[in-house]
Amino acid sequence: xxxxxxxxxxxxxxxxxxxxxxxxxxxxxxxxxxxxxxxxxxxxxxxxxxxxxxxxxxxxxxxxxxxxxxxxxxxxxxxxxxxxxxxxxxxxxxxxxxxxxxxxxxxxxxxxxxxxxxxxxxxxxxxxxxxxxxxxxxxxxxxxxxxxxxxxxxxxxxxxxxxxxxxxx
DNA sequence: GCGACAG
DNA sequence: ATCTTGTCGC
Numbered sequence: 001x002x003x004x005x006x007x008x009x010x011x012x013x014x015x016x017x018x019x020x021x022x023x024x025x026x027x028x029x030x031x032x033x034x035x036x037x038x039x040x041x042x043x044x045x046x047x048x049x050x051x052x053x054x055x056x057x058x059x060x061x062x063x064x065x066x067x068x069x070x071x072x073x074x075x076x077x078x079x080x081x082x083x084x085x086x087x088x089x090x091x092x093x094x095x096x097x098x099x100x101x102x103x104x105x106x107x108x109x110x111x112x113x114x115x116x117x118x119x120x121x122x123x124x125x126x127x128x129x130x131x132x133x134x135x136x137x138x139x140x141x142x143x144x145x146x147x148x149x150x151x152x153x154x155x156x157x158x159x160x161x162x163x164x165x166x167x168x169x
Numbered sequence: 170g171c172g173a174c175a176g
Numbered sequence: 177a178t179c180t181t182g183t184c185g186c
Contacts, residue, residue, distance in 0.1 A: 030177075032174035039176075061175045071175070092175045125186080130175085176177055 002026045004042035007161030008052050011148055014157045021165050022046040032092065035061055036072040043076055054082060056137065056145060058158045062086040063132035063142075065094055065109055065117035077135020084134030085142040086117070087156060091130055099128050103150075106131075106143065118143055123154045 001023055008018040022045040028038040039061075062071030063086030073086030094109040096119045103124045109117035109132065117132030118139060133142050149156035155163075 030176060032176090035175055066175080086175085088175050090175065091173095093173090 002038065002042045003166050004039065004046045005162045005165035006043075006046045006050060007158055007165060008050065008054055009149070009158055009161065011145075014149065014151070016161060018050060018052050019161065019165050020046045020049040022049065033067050036070075036075040039072055040075060040079070043072075044079065047080065056083040056085065057134070058085050058087050058146065058149065058156055059134060060087065060089075060159055060162065062088045062092050062130065063117065063134035065092060065111070065130060065132035067093055069116070071132065071134070073132070073134030081136075083136040085137060085145060086130075086132040086134050087146055087159060088130040088132075089155070101125050104147065115139070120146065122146075122150050122156070123152070126154050129154065 003023045005021045010017050022042050024042050030038055059073035063073035071086050073084045077084030094111040094116055096107045096109050099105050099107045099119050099121050106118045106120040108115045109119050119128045120131050122129045131146050133139050149158050
């Protein structure tokens with residue numbers, strides 16, 4: 001089974017305004033580079049349940065920082081026609097300079113001479129996160145939104161809420 | 170051919 | 177992703 005969860009937060013307060021979860025049979029295995037084929041069916045189902053259409057969606061995974069520039073965030077954004085941002089916990093492809101240890105520092109993520117995202121230090125002295133545009137948004141704007149969702153933890157509150165919802169209930 | 174490889 | 181206890185650092 002594959003479970004998906006969504007948490008809709010309001011900015012700049014970051015208060016939770018709505019949440020949903022969905023469970024469906026797994027139809028595709030996890031293969032690096034093909035994550036969306038496994039996760040998108042469940043994601044579309046949870047998002048259909050929302051009574052609020054998000055202005056922007058932060059996805060757990062890459063945006064265009066992908067071999068074919070179509071990570072899960074980009075894929076979902078195209079299908080929904082909603083701005084999306086990829087926020088991954090680890091690297092799929094690309095190279096980058098070392099990122100200063102202070103929260104807020106970041107370095108461009110490069111692949112084939114092309115900027116495909118940003119490696120962001122979301123919390124001081126903690127492993128960075130990988131931010132890339134998904135759909136209908138620029139990298140600077142994507143970084144602004146991701147940072148607006150950060151508090152005292154490595155991951156944005158949106159992701160933390162979704163993970164929490166996906167784990168229990 | 171060898172290694173790397175989102176969740 | 178998941179298996180898993182205590183432990184180090186702010």
